Amino acid sequence: MIEVKNLGKDFITPQGKLTALRNISFTVTKGEVFGIMGPSGAGKSTLVRCLNFLERPTSGTVRVAGQDLATLNPRELARARQQIGMIFQHFNLLKLKTVAQNIAFPLEIAQWPREDIKKRVAELLDIVGLTDKARAYPHQLSGGQKQRVGIARALACRPRLLLSDEATSALDTETTQSILELLQHINRDLGVTIVIISHELAVIQQISHRVAVLSEGKLVEIGPAADIFTRPHATATKRLITMNSPAQGTRPLRGGAQPALAKRGVI
């Protein structure tokens, strides 16, 4: 699905050159949930933004669904982006548009016929469980509901790949849980490949099949989630895991929230 080779990204800042990513290579297979974790400032956002060329890499190649993104002209890149959904920490919804209009937005961008848009929006509202909020405005929604709109919007054009940049980091534990369940459903039942980045290890641990660890712009470790969390090799990974261990006071994700979720019909 994704093939990243020798990816590097420098930012030119008033203070000089800042290397955010150096020599990163990995692949993401079709149908998997690929987690990227690392401390704040490690370069996670920059990396995920390189996967749809919101950020242009300084060096290296990014192939998505077989296409080298660097070779695409603006129109082709736009078409490629329609096949890559993205969700964000702060949801980034249009404030003056209703839930339904927000979800319809990418379909309008892709110039779908009006009738098809209407049908697709109804389907998406159903997938994320917000049919009764179709005419609400974002400011009338809770954080979790806003992220559901974000997810519906990202899925609108039926992408095969979903990028998630700290999508649960602004949400409380219980809501995080329900959003993760939704992402799992999207991955399992709709077959969408997911790249999820988070500084919250519990999130990555719960949902990822494979995990990559970023530290200071470098990919220090990559492997199946079970291995990374039980037998970390890189010092950076070990440090990350000890710093985030429950003894140090991070929030537990499993348990606790389950009954409430069941009550709301999420699981």
Next chain:
Amino acid sequence: MSKLLADSALQNLILTATGQTLYMVALSLGIAIAVGVPTGVLLVISTPGHILPRPRLHAILGSIINTGRSIPFVILLFLLMPLTKVLVGVSIGTKGAIFPLAVAAIPFVARIVETSLQELDPGVIEAAQSMGASPLQIITKVLLPEAWPALILGFTLTAINLVGYSAMAGAIGGGGLGDIAIRYGYQRFRNDVLLETVVILIILVQITQSLGNKLALRASRGQRRIN
């Protein structure tokens, strides 16, 4: 009897002048919006880091706008007279006043568009980019619609400034309420006329402002913060 007649003739003049003021303001506002909005949008999107970064163009536009805004309106009126004559056929009167009024308001509108668009959350623009939106789609489907309430308030402010400027244009024969206030109120010592024109101007400004507020509130879809 004759005094009453004179007064009713004056009332007619004031009525006509009010119409002229509205005409000058509406037309020059229309032109200023038609030119100022694209200019302001171009100013914003050409900013480094925005959707169509063009640093040189951005700098040039910025200094043109600043120059326009730093020329006092009375001076602009005289400076533009020859050009007005060429463009409109006359350099004075109500028709002659519209061109300089519009020219004065264009940079103002452009800056208002700039501040309104800058207030938008960059994340929303990024989301649109991630969906494959073109710069034109981002302008027409994200930037302008999302900034609409702020833009309405900005246009209201421009309209109110134009009411004041149009009164100044009246001083050089532009017609309208300013003209009446000076010729009858000031030069012929008719304090009642002076007062009446001022009251009408106040009412015009009040109506414009509350209409603008109402439209902006409606456009903001019940959000508490308008931006």
